[in-house]
Amino acid sequence: MHDDRERQAAVKQAGWCCSWAIVFGSFAACCAVGLIVCGVVITKPVVETKSLEFQETTCTTNQSYLTGRNIGCGCGKNCQSNYPCLRMTVTYVVNNATIDGVLFDTEQRLNNNGGSAENEQCVTAPCQRDAGQNSRDVLNFNDTYAPGTSYTCLYHPDRPGNVVLTRLFTWDAMFHSMLWTSIFTFIFAVLFFYCLYKCREAKNKVASIPVTIPPRAPGAQPGYFLPQPPAYSEGGQSMGMQPPPQNIYSNDTKTGYSNYNYN
Known part of the structure; x- marks a missing residue:
């Protein structure tokens, strides 16, 4: 147990x-x-673009235009969409020197399109299921940062030609x-x-751990059952059970006389 x-x-x-x-x-x-x-x-994106090394400055939009390219993008599972490519150039001043650069909304956008051809250097990349909504978002971005508008931006000292509007991920993130x-x-x-x-x-x-086998039920003990009588044998051959001999002298139960015929 x-x-x-x-x-x-x-x-x-x-x-x-x-x-x-x-x-x-x-x-x-x-x-x-x-x-x-x-x-x-x-x-x-943070490591490849070295966005943590970007420094703040003030940018002014010089030019913005649609490159004529519609860029395809994935908007979810089994969803494909596209958006028009808007290219935007800016100028900013560092150490009394005016520098020209191409604007990207985040370092991730810079990482994806910073080294692409000019017609694919898209400042923003909205990607919703409705391509028309993507076009409206691009135009709204263009209106917000239209030529002549000044705003805070980020530049990298080693790559002054690429400018980021907003740092997407900080060191803490x-x-x-x-x-x-x-x-x-x-x-x-x-x-x-x-x-x-x-x-x-x-x-x-x-x-x-060994498995305990329960004991078997006790078997039949001698004397509980009568053994089967052995078969009779005659001349070495087994003989079956024979019917008991009939009594030829038995009395008739009705008359009381013997059934033996003396004639």
């Missing part, structure tokens, strides 16, 4: 540990995916996005492997 209780407890422990291993493994996988997404969406996803990935991975270890340990314990 003690072995049976211990075995049941080990089986229960193995089930719980395996269940928690699945849960923590799923969390670790989700956090790992989040870490990859943050790296691609946030860290990659990049740091925290990578920090917390890394921490939770590590924590859930440790819990996953710990539960996996405990699950394997419990399974080995179950395998090491």
Whole structure:
């Protein structure tokens, strides 16, 4: 009985540990995916464009025009759209020197189109399902930053020809996005492997506990049943049971006389 209780407890422990291993493994996988997404969406543009090194200045729009290209874009699952490409050039002053540059709304847009041909250097890239709405958004952007308008912008000392309107991701955003996803990935991975270890340990314990086989029911004891009588044999051959001999001297129950015929 003690072995049976211990075995049941080990089986229960193995089930719980395996269940928690699945849960923590799923969390670790989700956090790992989040870490990859943050790296691609946030860290990659920041590192490649060196946007954290951009410095503030005041830009004035010189020229803005539609290049004549409609750029295709993905607007979601099974959704394709397009937007007209608007190119915008600006001037800004650094150390009493006037510098010309091409404006991009964010460092991600700079990363995607900064090195493209002039007809694909789009200052903004709205991508909704309705292509007409994308065109209206581009025209509204052009009206907001029309030629002659001054506003705060960002430039990089090593690449003064490319200017960013707004920094999409700050140092804090990049740091925290990578920090917390890394921490939770590590924590859930440790819990996953710990539960996996405990699950394997419990399974080995179950395998090491002998299984108690219940005793069989007692069999029939001698004398409980009459044995079958042996068959008669004659001349070495087995003979079947014969009917008992008839009494030829039996009396008639009605007359009381013998049935024997004396004639």
